[in-house]
Amino acid sequence: MLDRHAALVDPGPLDTSLKWLGPGLVGAVVVTLALLLAGDARWPLALALLAGGVISIAAWRFWRGPAPSDAASLAAQPATPNEEFALAAAALQLAEDAAAITDSRGQVLLANRQYGRRFEASDPLQGLGDAEEDGHPLALAREAALRSGQAELRADGDKDSLDYVVRRVGTGGETLLLWSFCERAAPDHLEVVAGRIGGDTGTRLAAAGVLAATLDDEGNVIASNPLFAERILVGVRGKAPALTTILSQSEDGLLRIIAEGDQSPSLRGVHVPIDPLKDDGAGTLLLFDASELSGVTASENVQVLLELLPLGLALVDRDGRFLTMNRAFRQAGGIDQDKMPSYPGDLVVKEDKAAVADAVRRNSRGPAMSADIAVRLARNPKEPVALTVAGLRGIGDAAVLLLLKDNSEEAKLKRQIAQATKMQAVGQLAGGVAHDFNNILTAILGHCDLMLMRHTPGDSDYDDIQQIKSNSNRAAGLTRQLLAFSRQQTLRPQVLQLADVVAEVSHLLKRLLGETVELKVKHGRDVGLVRADPGQLEQVIVNLAVNARDAMLDNGGGTLTIQTYSVRAEQVADLGSEILPVADYSALSITDTGSGIPPAVLGKIFEPFFTTKEVGKGTGLGLSTVYGIVKQSGGFIFADSKVGKGTSFVIYLPVHEVAEEDKARPAGKAPDESSELWGSGTILLVEDEPMVRTVAERALARHGYTVLTANNGEEALELLEDADEVSLLVSDVVMPLMDGPTMGREARKDRPDLPILFMSGYAEEQLRKSIDIDNVDFLPKPFSVQELAEAVRKVLADK
Incomplete structure (x- = not known):
């Protein structure tokens, strides 16, 4: 195909050639000059060719003479396309580099012999004009040349490197492209x-x-x-x-x-x-x-370099023996300085020796290359590591380079991250389920309280209602455990001493542990104050103590030690924990002498519903509740156990710094616990759950309040516009369309002194961080009729 375009056309007799000699020669000179400039840029040759063309034209004009008829004949008979292409083809042959002329779409029209020889196997312009090739380098160069007149492209071919130059040229109004492919000299x-x-x-x-x-x-x-x-x-x-x-x-x-x-x-x-x-x-x-x-001729400088590198590197000779290794390699392989191995296979388990020996043999005698293989070290066969084997040439007797990286800590961190991600996902699921279930329990407990108002002890239905209420309270306890695990439980934190909490719960623990378990309590000095919910902290101690008692029953009893002590920041730094931030902590440790926890189980003990007890003897929520309460209190909990020797749980709570004005402030008066819950005034109740809204409405109405109800935030704002006076706004937090905080902010614009009581199953601390409204109160779900009345009474009394 290329030879067809490169073929020269016979110019014919002299008189025929004279018809196109003048304009054709000028075009040939211009095309040839463009080719030379686009190729190797031989300026002297280009200028000589241009001068020769001008002299030839002048001589032809002088020989022809000023014949008007001939001039008119030439003007009337312009050069034909075949004649122009023949002359262009002849000009292309003068270029030393591969060159071609295409139409504007990239279809090849002319090409020289150099082009055919250079691209004999594959034509780079083949198919470029048949269809658009978005993103192809040649297609992009073509578009650039059509826009700006010239484009250059550097690309690597199969053998040599090429420079592509594309120029826009035209004959008779038609747009053509001149392609030049210049060989780039190989680098020295x-x-x-x-x-x-x-x-x-x-x-x-x-x-x-x-x-x-x-x-x-x-x-x-x-x-x-x-x-x-x-x-x-x-x-x-x-x-x-x-x-x-x-x-x-x-x-x-x-x-x-x-x-x-x-x-x-x-x-x-x-x-x-x-x-x-x-x-x-x-x-x-x-x-x-x-x-x-080390008995082998080697370079001291190389050894110094190896020792400075953080990667585990070792050199092996052609026989597969170690020449030298750096400190990082010895640490990663668990190699004793006094017991240096002779062969790389001595580092791995028996099943991997053949693979290591084969990799060393292939890389020491074959071409220099590198490969990674997964092996298990003899010192830790449970954790696979990556061993890189690379061939060496020209460094003395060294033939193979081994690279070994101790990624046990990395694998440990990956497991911890996966465990934390799983715990977070389970916590979100548990929190969502508990929140929805709390609405159901609120309705059940509320209707039980309303029915108990109409029945007295001794009635036939009284005991049944009490049983329903008791079971509902048990269910509410389970939801509180789920919320505690997901860190969404409502806590009542106070500034307290760990020793005081332990002293309060010690009497209960003695009854729970029984006679076969001895309780020891130790308190350290200068234990700092902590901020936590004392009731929830007592639950943590009780749960851990009960689990310790069950673990010691298999041994016929044992000793449970509860200890409080102070941990300073410098001591935390010495621990080297990647989880525990450096700060001052008050620690609480609970240690037993029971059967211990197997290592395979130790990583799962804080997961909800995970238990090793028999069916019916445990819900699997005890330790998950402990974990949630500690984390929600800003603390950390760690477990350490050895099978047959016992288990120790250590809780770190950050030391709470009490401000000077808080220390000087006198203790406030205890809240009024009057049983009088009746009141008056108008209350706007906003709740999207019909069953909860019905119970709350009836409960407030029974206590003397006028209740206005709304299904969502928009409806509540409309009621506020029409109502003359509203004493209190009681609203759920999470609602469709408009949530409670948004509705509360809009209501405060017109009524800045309006008291607001939010009802929610989520943690109060979590909600206060997301709600930027001052002077609001919270009522956790599920609640009873009495708790609702007490909360409303308290808010109105503080108004």
């Missing part, structure tokens, strides 16, 4: 290597104590690093001294610096040729101080 590898040795690479080698120089094919030094120049080239005349004039070689193959005489230390040379198929010739010469290391 020797010059590149010399530049690196004389630049930053050579400086880094010098800092490591390595003398480096670049040699040409004749063994002359054409570049060197600073250390090589200071020690060897001092006083040497000439720009490229021969290597034999500055170094001498002994019978054992070691090198010495001639300028230093007999005092010169022995050097071991490593020649890295530029051509990998040749062992000699141009290349890089690296010189190391030769020394005896």
Whole structure:
């Protein structure tokens, strides 16, 4: 196909050629000049060709004479397309590089023989004009040339590198593209290597104590690093001294610096040729101080470099024996300094020895390459590690490089992150379920209280109602445990001493533990104050003590030790924990002498519904509740156990700093616990759950209040506009369309002194962080009729 475009057309007789000689010759000269400029830019030849064309045209005009009829005939008969293409094809042959002319879409019209020879196997412009190729480099170059007149592109071919130049040309109004493909000369590898040795690479080698120089094919030094120049080239005349004039070689193959005489230390040379198929010739010469290391001739500088690297590196000879290894490799492999292994296979378990030996053999005798294999170390067969085996050439007796990284801590962190993610997901699920279930329990407990108002003890239905209420309270306790695990439980934090909490619960623990378990309580000195809910903290101690009692029953009893002590910030830093921030803590430890927890179970003990007890003897929520209460209180809990020796739980609560004004403030008066819950006034009740709204409405109405109800925030705002006076706004927090906080902010715009009581199953601390409204109160769900009346009475009394 390319030869068809490159074929020359016979110009025919002289008189025929004279018809197109004038304009055609000018076009040929211009095209040829463009080709030369786009190719190798031979300006003298281009100018000579242009001058020759002008002289030829002048001679033709002089020979033809000023014949008007001939001029008119030429004007009336312009050059035909075939004649123009023939002349353009002849001009393309003058270009030394591959060239082609295409239409505006990229369809090849003309191409020279160089193009056919260069792209004999595959035509880069093939199919470019048949369809749009979005994103193709040649298509982008074509579009750029059509827009701006010229485009350049650099691309790598199969063998050589090419420079593409595309120019927009035109004949007779038609837009054409001239493509020129210029061979790019291959880089001079020797010059590149010399530049690196004389630049930053050579400086880094010098800092490591390595003398480096670049040699040409004749063994002359054409570049060197600073250390090589200071020690060897001092006083040497000439720009490229021969290597034999500055170094001498002994019978054992070691090198010495001639300028230093007999005092010169022995050097071991490593020649890295530029051509990998040749062992000699141009290349890089690296010189190391030769020394005896571990009974094997090696470079002291290399060993120093290996020791500084944080990666575990080792060198192995062709026989598969260790030559040397750095400290990081010994630590990762668990190698004792006094018991150095001989072979890499000695580090791994029996099943992996063959794979390691085979990888070392292949990389030591075959071509230099690298590969990663998963192995299990003998010191820790449960944790697979990655061992990189790479072939080495030119570094003395070393034939294989081993890279071993101790990723046990990384694997541990990954497991901890996965466990934390799972706990968070389960907590969100548990919190959502508990929140919805609280609405149901609120309705059940409320209707029970309303029915109990109409029945007295002794009635036939009284005991049944009490049983329903009792079971509902048990269910509410389960939801509180779920909320505690998900850190969404409403806590009543106070500033307290851990010793006081332990003292309060000690009497209960003695009855719970029984006679077979001995309780020991120890208190440290200077234990700081903490801020926590005392009731929830007592629940934490009771849950942990009950679990310890059950673990000691299998041994017939034991000792339970509860201890409080102070942990300073410097002690926390010494612990080296990646989870516990450095700060002052008050610690509470609960230790038993029971059967212990197996390692496979220890990581799951805080998960909800996970239990090792028999069916019916545990819900699996005890430790998950403990975990949630501690985390919601801003603390941390850790478990340590050994099978057959016991378990220890340690709780770290941050020390609470009490402000000076709080210390000087006198204790407030205890709240009025009057049983009088009747009141008056108008209350706006906003609740999207019909069953909860009905119970709350009836309960408030029975206590003397006028109740206005709304299903959502929008309806509540409309009622506020029409109502004359509203004493209190009681609203749920999470509602569709408009939530409670948004509705409360809108209501405060017109009624800035309106009291607000929010009802929610979520934690009060969590809600206060997300609600930017002052002077609001909270009532946790589920609540009874009496608790609702007490909360309303308290808010109105504080108004």
